[in-house]
Amino acid sequence: MGCDVMNPTFGFVTNQLKKHNIRLSNRRLKVLEYLCNNQNHPTVDQIYVNLHKDVPTLSKTTIYNTLHTLVEVGLVRVINIEDNETRYDILTEDHGHFKCDSCGKIFNFNVDLDSFTTYELSGFRIMDRNLYFKGICQRCLLNINKNY
């Protein structure tokens, strides 16, 4: 498993934290570890439910705080696809998302957003680019065809 930006490991991210002068508390490390090991664009609740098994005293507020800190320094990205569920992504590299309406899974795909430009935005400072699609993933499409 590579220790690069496209697949950030725990070690890579903790180093980044040190660079940004963010204290490596146990709780923060737990959240980071989860994000690295489960690159499934989790919600706060998913993180909470999972970590709560190991660390019963971990609070949701801490997860919110940690994520906000990480987003601030650019180590984590916010994904807004559905209006009622904010998701978090340890992958900050340029890529798009596909959310399956059937199984709910979110897939990454490569796309060169950073180089996109248009005369309509000349004079604008673009700081964040997001592309997401919705639809039905291959697996669900196959299942639907099987059942009908």
Next chain:
Amino acid sequence: MGCDVMNPTFGFVTNQLKKHNIRLSNRRLKVLEYLCNNQNHPTVDQIYVNLHKDVPTLSKTTIYNTLHTLVEVGLVRVINIEDNETRYDILTEDHGHFKCDSCGKIFNFNVDLDSFTTYELSGFRIMDRNLYFKGICQRCLLNINKNY
């Protein structure tokens, strides 16, 4: 002012409603009128506050219901940029959004999303494509430079 898809007028949209067999109630027409006349990607609350002046008995629930109906038949699009504010767009044509972090305004820009494809999503059924940028708009950049 043109009565085409890129700039939908009230007349155009009511015709679309008839096509879809959606009853043209007064409340629905008010909401539609607002969306057509104020193409500023409003939140439910903005719609509510504005229409409430004229129609004091209009409820937020009705606005939600109306918007859901319109989204269902594809006359209105949902915009999820910020996690805490869902916005609605009467422009259903293929385009991107830019949200200014300073003034909060949302700008449209043309981009050919519909033709985008990638081998990673082969076998997927894409039903909805969204692209949004965040940053500082030209006007705010100029103001910042003026003040400092």
Next chain:
DNA sequence: ATAAATAATTGTAATGATTACAATTATATT
């Protein structure tokens, strides 16, 4: 046109995610 059926609208209460804040605990600095 009238009665019955269906759809639209409303208001209230519930839900659920997120935030505010004060109290406590842990870590770093002197």
Next chain:
DNA sequence: AATATAATTGTAATCATTACAATTATTTAT
């Protein structure tokens, strides 16, 4: 070791959205 600073917690508050039952309006069938 004492003090200052940062992290964490729990509770309560906020805010957008939804559920639902009651009411009103509109359509359809007679």
